[in-house]
Amino acid sequence: MKKQIIIIGAGPAGLSCGYELVKAGVEVDIYEASSYIGGMARSFDLWGQRVDMGPHRFFSKEKHINEFFITMVKDDYTLVNRLTRIYYLNRFFNYPIKLFNVLKNLPVITIGQILWEYLRVKIFSFKNPATFEEWVSNRFGRKLFEIFFKHYSEKLWGIPCSKIDADWAAQRIKSLSLWEAVIHAIVGNTGNKHKTLLDQFAYPNNGTGTLYERAADFITAHGGKVHLQMPVKSVMQDATGKVTGIELKDGTIKTAEHVVSTMPLTLMVKGLQNVPKDVIYASEQLYFRNTILAYLEVDSMELFSDNWIYVHSPEVKHGRITNFRNWSKELYRDKKTTILCMEFWAFDNDPIWKDKDENIAELAKKEIRFLKLVPENLKILNAFILRVPSCYPVYETGYQVNLKKVENWLDTVENLIPIGRYGAFKYNNQDHSILMGILAADKITKGLDTDLWEINTDIEYQETARIKDVLL
Numbered sequence: 001m002k003k004q005i006i007i008i009g010a011g012p013a014g015l016s017c018g019y020e021l022v023k024a025g026v027e028v029d030i031y032e033a034s035s036y037i038g039g040m041a042r043s044f045d046l047w048g049q050r051v052d053m054g055p056h057r058f059f060s061k062e063k064h065i066n067e068f069f070i071t072m073v074k075d076d077y078t079l080v081n082r083l084t085r086i087y088y089l090n091r092f093f094n095y096p097i098k099l100f101n102v103l104k105n106l107p108v109i110t111i112g113q114i115l116w117e118y119l120r121v122k123i124f125s126f127k128n129p130a131t132f133e134e135w136v137s138n139r140f141g142r143k144l145f146e147i148f149f150k151h152y153s154e155k156l157w158g159i160p161c162s163k164i165d166a167d168w169a170a171q172r173i174k175s176l177s178l179w180e181a182v183i184h185a186i187v188g189n190t191g192n193k194h195k196t197l198l199d200q201f202a203y204p205n206n207g208t209g210t211l212y213e214r215a216a217d218f219i220t221a222h223g224g225k226v227h228l229q230m231p232v233k234s235v236m237q238d239a240t241g242k243v244t245g246i247e248l249k250d251g252t253i254k255t256a257e258h259v260v261s262t263m264p265l266t267l268m269v270k271g272l273q274n275v276p277k278d279v280i281y282a283s284e285q286l287y288f289r290n291t292i293l294a295y296l297e298v299d300s301m302e303l304f305s306d307n308w309i310y311v312h313s314p315e316v317k318h319g320r321i322t323n324f325r326n327w328s329k330e331l332y333r334d335k336k337t338t339i340l341c342m343e344f345w346a347f348d349n350d351p352i353w354k355d356k357d358e359n360i361a362e363l364a365k366k367e368i369r370f371l372k373l374v375p376e377n378l379k380i381l382n383a384f385i386l387r388v389p390s391c392y393p394v395y396e397t398g399y400q401v402n403l404k405k406v407e408n409w410l411d412t413v414e415n416l417i418p419i420g421r422y423g424a425f426k427y428n429n430q431d432h433s434i435l436m437g438i439l440a441a442d443k444i445t446k447g448l449d450t451d452l453w454e455i456n457t458d459i460e461y462q463e464t465a466r467i468k469d470v471l472l
């Protein structure tokens with residue numbers, strides 16, 4: 001099939017799309033702004049070990065996506081026993097929350113408040129919960145919301161939970177009621193497990209980026225091209241508005257029949273022609289949150305056994321810590337140290353985003369000592385700071401109205417397919433972005449009329465599956 005397609009971005013969405021297209025014999029050129037393959041899901045070497053950009057747990061029950069995983073990784077993966085806990089009030093709580101563990105860890109008076117608030121909300125629940133706060137309070141009661149959801153979510157999003165859209169909760173949290181939790185606690189998890197209750201995940205031995213490095217190799221081996229360090233300035237259109245190609249930052253024009261874009265949706269819209277004023281306005285209301293990753297190398301092989309820890313404690317600024325020693329042994333190789341990665345979140349104008357790397361490294365060291373997760377007698381040998389801009393599309397209440405306006409207008413632009421986490425302004429995991437990539441390719445090669453905006457909006461999509469049923 002002689003079609004010339006340009007893909008903007010070599011992350012999971014762009015590469016899975018490119019992979020499917022070259023398989024169908026289509027000519028593909030991928031333009032990537034950075035010098036890396038894999039976008040936010042890349043892996044890289046650090047201090048003689050391998051790390052990801054924060055924790056990257058792969059999970060899907062979709063056949064297409066698991067086939068992509070297995071085709072790329074083959075049997076070069078480890079089944080990791082998942083341990084993720086919440087650190088709060090100087091204690092560890094199981095995550096997903098387990099009733100007996102909560103009861104054991106909290107004072108009797110707090111447990112009384114939890115039960116009272118839970119019963120209260122069953123009688124006086126919010127009718128149509130629109131915010132994260134209302135949604136979670138409806139499910140768990142106000143007290144559990146305050147303990148287990150409020151602090152972390154506000155650190156992550158940088159806005160009060162009363163302004164975070166209920167969509168985020170609906171996509172990410174199973175509506176597990178206290179009664180279900182009681183039953184689970186008594187009889188165990190005998191029924192179907194929700195994804196958040198999954199206790200194992202398949203992890204590519206050499207880091208999550210393996211998937212994308214191999215996809216890029218496949219693409220180039222089959223005639224496609226992946227151009228690194230070639231940022232795209234804008235998508236080009238003809239007089240009728242139909243897409244004709246792209247303009248690179250250096251001014252070079254590249255023509256194509258279709259453009260698949262995974263660059264930030266808001267930036268892409270800015271570069272288009274004749275965008276109606278209300279669409280520009282709607283697009284300008286959409287915004288992203290940045291992440292700062294602080295990697296620390298600690299002179300110890302055994303710190304804690306979690307894959308990652310959610311740090312709810314409001315006394316510290318960071319919100320999550322990944323321990324790469326607990327993923328696959330290929331990551332740490334023969335090294336006798338542990339690499340931790342602490343996540344701080346910020347907007348562009350927040351002082352921490354503009355702060356010097358040395359200061360952020362010092363803050364990270366201070367906070368990890370404060371939590372006593374790295375005792376004073378263990379040396380912190382190295383620190384490395386990595387800034388990840390625009391990595392969380394902020395689901396502020398009402399964002400759907402603006403997003404819908406942008407989506408509807410973009411649907412009228414012929415031959416343009418926006419996909420991906422910031423490409424489509426969807427809080428995607430890798431699996432959603434891969435699915436978008438595969439379906440975007442199908443749209444082009446098979447002329448399908450799939451609505452890609454719908455991916456990752458369906459609550460059911462996130463539902464339960466046992467890993468052995470879907471993957472192995």
Ligand SMILES: Cc1cc2nc3c(=O)[nH]c(=O)nc-3n(C[C@H](O)[C@H](O)[C@H](O)COP(=O)(O)OP(=O)(O)OC[C@H]3O[C@@H](n4cnc5c(N)ncnc54)[C@H](O)[C@@H]3O)c2cc1C
Pocket residue numbers: 008009010011012013014031032033034036038039040041053054055056057058059230231232233262263264291343388391419420421422423428429430431433
């Ligand atoms: C800290 C953190 C933890 C995460 N944990 C998990 C997890 O546990 N499990 C999971 O499944 N997912 C996780 N994710 C999400 C996962 O990384 C993303 O879903 C996935 O990378 C999105 O893929 P994408 O292709 O849509 O976007 P990206 O990975 O962002 O790729 C987009 C690519 O486009 C490039 N680009 C942008 N602008 C331009 C331009 N103008 N020109 C050319 N190229 C451009 C970028 O450089 C990038 O390479 C996590 C993400 C973060 C940040």
